[in-house]
Amino acid sequence: MTRRETVLARLAERRVAGGAIVVAGVGSGLTAAAAAAGGADALACYGTAAYRILGVPTALAFLPYDDTNALTLELVPTIVERAGATPVIAGLGAHDPRRSLERLVDAAATAGAAGVTNEPFVAIYGPALRAELEAAGYGFGREVALLQAAARRGLLTLGWAFDEEEVRRLLGAGVDVVGAMAGITGGRTAGGEPAEPAAEAVARLGSMVEVARTARADAIVLLHGGPLGDPASVGKALAATGADGYVTGSSAERSPVFAAVRDVVAAFRRLPSGPRHARGSA
Amino acid sequence: MRQFARHEVHERLRATMARGEPIIMAGAGIGLVAKAAERGGIDLLMAYNTGPFRMAGHGSLAGYLAYGDSNALTLELGREILNAVADTPVIGGIGAADPFRDVGRLIDAMLETGFSGVTNVPTAGLYDGAFRRHIDATGLGYPREIDLIRMCRQREVFTVAYAFSPAEAAAMAEAGADIVGAHVGLTSGGWIGAESAVGLDDACAATQAMVEAARGARGDVLVVAHGGPFEDPESVRRVFETTDVVGYLGASSIERLPVERAVSGIVREFKALRPRSTSRSAG
Numbered sequence: 001m002t003r004r005e006t007v008l009a010r011l012a013e014r015r016v017a018g019g020a021i022v023v024a025g026v027g028s029g030l031t032a033a034a035a036a037a038g039g040a041d042a043l044a045c046y047g048t049a050a051y052r053i054l055g056v057p058t059a060l061a062f063l064p065y066d067d068t069n070a071l072t073l074e075l076v077p078t079i080v081e082r083a084g085a086t087p088v089i090a091g092l093g094a095h096d097p098r099r100s101l102e103r104l105v106d107a108a109a110t111a112g113a114a115g116v117t118n119e120p121f122v123a124i125y126g127p128a129l130r131a132e133l134e135a136a137g138y139g140f141g142r143e144v145a146l147l148q149a150a151a152r153r154g155l156l157t158l159g160w161a162f163d164e165e166e167v168r169r170l171l172g173a174g175v176d177v178v179g180a181m182a183g184i185t186g187g188r189t190a191g192g193e194p195a196e197p198a199a200e201a202v203a204r205l206g207s208m209v210e211v212a213r214t215a216r217a218d219a220i221v222l223l224h225g226g227p228l229g230d231p232a233s234v235g236k237a238l239a240a241t242g243a244d245g246y247v248t249g250s251s252a253e254r255s256p257v258f259a260a261v262r263d264v265v266a267a268f269r270r271l272p273s274g275p276r277h278a279r280g281s282a
Numbered sequence: 283m284r285q286f287a288r289h290e291v292h293e294r295l296r297a298t299m300a301r302g303e304p305i306i307m308a309g310a311g312i313g314l315v316a317k318a319a320e321r322g323g324i325d326l327l328m329a330y331n332t333g334p335f336r337m338a339g340h341g342s343l344a345g346y347l348a349y350g351d352s353n354a355l356t357l358e359l360g361r362e363i364l365n366a367v368a369d370t371p372v373i374g375g376i377g378a379a380d381p382f383r384d385v386g387r388l389i390d391a392m393l394e395t396g397f398s399g400v401t402n403v404p405t406a407g408l409y410d411g412a413f414r415r416h417i418d419a420t421g422l423g424y425p426r427e428i429d430l431i432r433m434c435r436q437r438e439v440f441t442v443a444y445a446f447s448p449a450e451a452a453a454m455a456e457a458g459a460d461i462v463g464a465h466v467g468l469t470s471g472g473w474i475g476a477e478s479a480v481g482l483d484d485a486c487a488a489t490q491a492m493v494e495a496a497r498g499a500r501g502d503v504l505v506v507a508h509g510g511p512f513e514d515p516e517s518v519r520r521v522f523e524t525t526d527v528v529g530y531l532g533a534s535s536i537e538r539l540p541v542e543r544a545v546s547g548i549v550r551e552f553k554a555l556r557p558r559s560t561s562r563s564a565g
Contacts, residue, residue: 057422059416059420060422062347063377063404064345064351064377064404065353065382066348066351067348069349097341124413125409126409126411126412128410128411129409129411130411132343138344138347183412
């Protein structure tokens, strides 16, 4: 069995059992181990996850201050090692002018990845830059070609789509799992503008799921982003859209890690100091 | 290589203008281009991270994606460019959103490398839409570039600031930019150029609006035209005739387009020759 078939069998089993498929985005060995312990069906490792662990704004993963592919490929072996039997999907930047897609996919496979996803994606950029990128050959088409190269290498493919048209193109190219994206997670906590209203985001995700099922009846579709930040909102969105599951981002990494460390430090700090006689000052 | 103090760059530019000539500035992504531009009489050279991508046959836009450390790339490029020229100031680009380096120390590093000034490249000005609003709001955007220019001015470091709107041109002039590059979009033309969304007339009007805004904010600021349809001497003649810019800053137009044409042309000429041996065997 190829790595792709192994992961697909795992996801199919989960689907038959009727539970939500959960893919956890992780940027460190510790959060990888914790997500695997929580039963994640797969882990995903990519540039924004690496950045949120460093505590820097995740938008940086789309700016020219690092080589996103070098960053991810360096991180993947650690994640694979900590993940145990849980498969790891590597997020690769398809627009890297100095690496061929085949070599990039090879490097991810060698690092131990069982799958590939198209992150960073050009859909994050505004319409004017996006149009220039498409015209210069750095568009969505290269992301699709990356996923096709991964499939030829026997790896699972998770394709991110921001709209119905991208869903169609991904499924037309034979992508295994579609990630329907509602926008940047937790824009507000990072200081960005408030996300799109929840009802509108869920409606948009719903039509992407519908388009996916029309293109391929058994397509696996996972949701991500926008207002989907906790189990309650994700539960509602899954029920409303008919999607198979959820890909966690900041929601299962930055937010819980930040809160947990803050709270335990505060709890330690609430302790009174030791009794005076124990300090030997008397 | 000679390093110029801020006042020395100004003396050079004043001399150019006193002769009635335009200030011509060129981006150089390889040493050979820097050397050839110097021979042609360039006033200022610009070195930043999009240059090496462009001269490696990729799109300049690759310098705006996450496939390299822009500041490390520019410092590396500086060593190459600075040693290729003898007596021309070279301005280096600083990516002000760098999360891993302090901007003050980056300015130190640029000066130590031998640059005679600083510019805001890569700039947040090329991003738009929700992503742009997001990076401006999270401290990774254009406001940080205005701070960079202000900090340089306080340290007497010469600056060239790219601006994309009248408001940005005014903000950069107010922050103390020596030259404002009125950017009207990525340069069109050639094999890997972007498709320009703006026509020549609109680009001239947008340029003039930036000139007026910048001069309104600070009377002695120098404004040069850049980008969009200004891709050859004919189109630049138009912006000189219809606006109050004092010069032109060319990157793709000075290094990419001419090299594309020159190399493919000369190869075609060689290929058109017929060696005696092949004509004999063909016969």
